[in-house]
Amino acid sequence: MTTKVFGHKSPDTDSTGSPIIWAWYLNEVKGIDAKPCLLGEPNTEAAFVLEHFGLDKPEIISGVDAGEKVVIVDTNNPAELPADINAADITAIIDHHKLVGGLETKGPIDITIRPLACTATIIHDLIGEDLAKAPTGIKGAMLACILSDTLEFRSPTTTDHDRAVCEKLAADLGISINDLATKMFEAKSDVSEFSEAELLRMDSKEYTVGSTGLRVSVLETTAPKVLLDRKDALMAAMPAVAKEDDADEVLLFIIDILNEEATLLVPNDTVKQIAEASFGCSVSGDTVVLPGIMSRKKQIIPNLKA
Amino acid sequence: MTTKVFGHKSPDTDSTGSPIIWAWYLNEVKGIDAKPCLLGEPNTEAAFVLEHFGLDKPEIISGVDAGEKVVIVDTNNPAELPADINAADITAIIDHHKLVGGLETKGPIDITIRPLACTATIIHDLIGEDLAKAPTGIKGAMLACILSDTLEFRSPTTTDHDRAVCEKLAADLGISINDLATKMFEAKSDVSEFSEAELLRMDSKEYTVGSTGLRVSVLETTAPKVLLDRKDALMAAMPAVAKEDDADEVLLFIIDILNEEATLLVPNDTVKQIAEASFGCSVSGDTVVLPGIMSRKKQIIPNLKA
Numbered sequence: 095m096t097t098k099v100f101g102h103k104s105p106d107t108d109s110t111g112s113p114i115i116w117a118w119y120l121n122e123v124k125g126i127d128a129k130p131c132l133l134g135e136p137n138t139e140a141a142f143v144l145e146h147f148g149l150d151k152p153e154i155i156s157g158v159d160a161g162e163k164v165v166i167v168d169t170n171n172p173a174e175l176p177a178d179i180n181a182a183d184i185t186a187i188i189d190h191h192k193l194v195g196g197l198e199t200k201g202p203i204d205i206t207i208r209p210l211a212c213t214a215t216i217i218h219d220l221i222g223e224d225l226a227k228a229p230t231g232i233k234g235a236m237l238a239c240i241l242s243d244t245l246e247f248r249s250p251t252t253t254d255h256d257r258a259v260c261e262k263l264a265a266d267l268g269i270s271i272n273d274l275a276t277k278m279f280e281a282k283s284d285v286s287e288f289s290e291a292e293l294l295r296m297d298s299k300e301y302t303v304g305s306t307g308l309r310v311s312v313l314e315t316t317a318p319k320v321l322l323d324r325k326d327a328l329m330a331a332m333p334a335v336a337k338e339d340d341a342d343e344v345l346l347f348i349i350d351i352l353n354e355e356a357t358l359l360v361p362n363d364t365v366k367q368i369a370e371a372s373f374g375c376s377v378s379g380d381t382v383v384l385p386g387i388m389s390r391k392k393q394i395i396p397n398l399k400a
Numbered sequence: 401m402t403t404k405v406f407g408h409k410s411p412d413t414d415s416t417g418s419p420i421i422w423a424w425y426l427n428e429v430k431g432i433d434a435k436p437c438l439l440g441e442p443n444t445e446a447a448f449v450l451e452h453f454g455l456d457k458p459e460i461i462s463g464v465d466a467g468e469k470v471v472i473v474d475t476n477n478p479a480e481l482p483a484d485i486n487a488a489d490i491t492a493i494i495d496h497h498k499l500v501g502g503l504e505t506k507g508p509i510d511i512t513i514r515p516l517a518c519t520a521t522i523i524h525d526l527i528g529e530d531l532a533k534a535p536t537g538i539k540g541a542m543l544a545c546i547l548s549d550t551l552e553f554r555s556p557t558t559t560d561h562d563r564a565v566c567e568k569l570a571a572d573l574g575i576s577i578n579d580l581a582t583k584m585f586e587a588k589s590d591v592s593e594f595s596e597a598e599l600l601r602m603d604s605k606e607y608t609v610g611s612t613g614l615r616v617s618v619l620e621t622t623a624p625k626v627l628l629d630r631k632d633a634l635m636a637a638m639p640a641v642a643k644e645d646d647a648d649e650v651l652l653f654i655i656d657i658l659n660e661e662a663t664l665l666v667p668n669d670t671v672k673q674i675a676e677a678s679f680g681c682s683v684s685g686d687t688v689v690l691p692g693i694m695s696r697k698k699q700i701i702p703n704l705k706a
Contacts, residue, residue: 192508195501201697202498207511391507 097128097163097185102174104296105132107242110140111235112167112213114149118232123224131155133176137296139242142281147234158182168213172196173300188216211249211256214239218259230267237263238278245314245351246275249388279351283315290324290331294344304400309341312390314349318357321348325381329361349388356387371399403434403491407474410602411438413548416446417541418473418519420455424538429530437461439482443602445548448587453540464488474519478502479606494522517557520545524565536573543569544584551620551657552581555694585657589621596630596637600650610706615647618696620655624663627654631687635667655694662693677705
C-alpha cells in the first residue's frame, strides 16, 4: 500500500516541499512505497520552488480512503486536514506547531514535533547522514522551505539551527541564499491573479479571542503597495468571507518582508479595539502599521486580546 | 527555574527510571537544571531497581505549580497526570503510547513519541553518544526500564531495537540480562503488602467498550498462585473499586510472565460475555486462562468487545 505524505490545506512552500522530501526519504532510503500529495493548489511561492528545482507538482487530493496509510507533516490540526482524516491509518506526524489534539491514531505511532521554524528542518535532522544521497531538487526544496518559513531569517521564529541547516545546504548546492529568497518572495508577492476572497483565505488560521471568532490572515510580501492598493476591495470582501467561514471578523496582516513590519487593515470598530488592546497601538485610519511584527505564531496570536 | 521530570501516576519501573535518566541528561549534558519526580509510590519492582542501582528515590509530588516547567515521560494522557497539569509550562513530552489529546502547551514544544516498547529506549536514542558520559546507575536504570516493559523480551510490544539497546547496555555494564530480569520480576511479584483494592488499581487503565466503562487492570507476576489464592477477595473488592472509580466493571488480568499466559478473573456474567466476545474463549468457572496474552496495549485493549 502506498503511503501518502501531505501537509495542510492551502499549501505554502513548507507544506509542498516537506511532503516531497519525506516521500523521497521513505522511498529511496527506508524502502517504503510513498508519494507526496497536496491538499490544494500550492501558493505562488511554492509553485515557483517546484519549477525552479525541476520537481513534479504532487497530486492534489481532497480526502483520504478509510484505512489508507498517511504521514502528516507541517500540521497536527484536524481543521487544516481532510474532514475524514481520522478514517486513515496515520503512521507518522512531523510538525513544528503547538499540539492541538483531535487526530486519532490506532496505536502508538512516530510523532516528532520540535519548536523549530520549519518542518523541513526537523526532517533534515530525522534524515541525518542519508541526506547525502538526496538529489539536488530534494536538498533545494529543503533549503527553500526553511527560507520561506523564516522569511530569510527575519522571522522571530528562526532558530540558530534553522539558519545553520540553510547555510550548510546552500554551501553544498552552491546556491546564494539571498538570490533564492529574493526570487521566492517575488513569486509569493505576485498575487495579481487572486480575488480578494482568495487573498483573505490564502494563509489564514481560525482563532477565538474572548467570544469573538477570528480568521487571522497574513500575506507575506515584498510589494505591500500592490496589496494596499486593493485595501478597499479587501475590506469590502471581509464580511462575506467571515460569514461563510463562521467567523465574526477577518484580521488581515500585510507583512512587509523587507521592511520587517505588518500593516493591519481596520475595517470597523471591533477590529480597531482588538488592534489597540493587542498591540498597544493607536488606530486613527483604516490601517495601522505594526513595526517588527512578522510572525503570526510568535507575535500575533499570543498577543491577541478582545 | 528547576524543570520537573515525571511519568504517570502509579509509577512502574519505566515511569520511575525514565525521569531519573532524562533529568540526568538535562542536568549533566544540556546544562538545564532538572529533577526527577514521582506521582506516587513506585511499585515494588521500581523500588528494587532504585535500590539495586543505588539511585535516590525521587520526591513524590501530587500536583504542579502554575507556570512551573515540566517534562512528561511515559504518558500523554491527562487522566494519568495531576489534575492541574495544564497550568504547568510543559516543555517536552517523550512517550510510547497512542496520542490521546488533552495536554495543552503554550506553543510548539519538543514531542517525541515512538512505537517502541519503552520510553527509556526512546530516551536512549535521544541522548545518543552522550550516554557514554552516564554513570552506571543511569545506564542500569535504562536497562531495567526496557526489561520491565518488554517482560524480558516476552511481550509482543518488544521491537528489535528495544532488544538491541538492552543487549548493548548489558554488555557495557557486564550485567546478565536474565539475572537482573529474574530479580526484578521477583520484586514485582511480591505484592503481599497490598490490599485487594490496591492490587486492582496498581497497573490499571480506563477503557470504554460499547457503553460499559471498564477498569482494565493487569498484574505481571512470576508467582500467579499467590494472586490466584486471593481470587475470591479480589473479586469481592471489585464492585467497590468500580463504583469509586466511576467504572462499570473491573477486568483483572493476572499475567504469568514465565508461562506467557494471562488469567482473567470472571466475577459475573457481564465480564463473562466480554471475555467470550473478546478472546473467543469459553468461560465455565470464575477464571479463564488466555494463552499467549501478555500485553494490555497490543493484545487486550484492541480485542475488547461488548
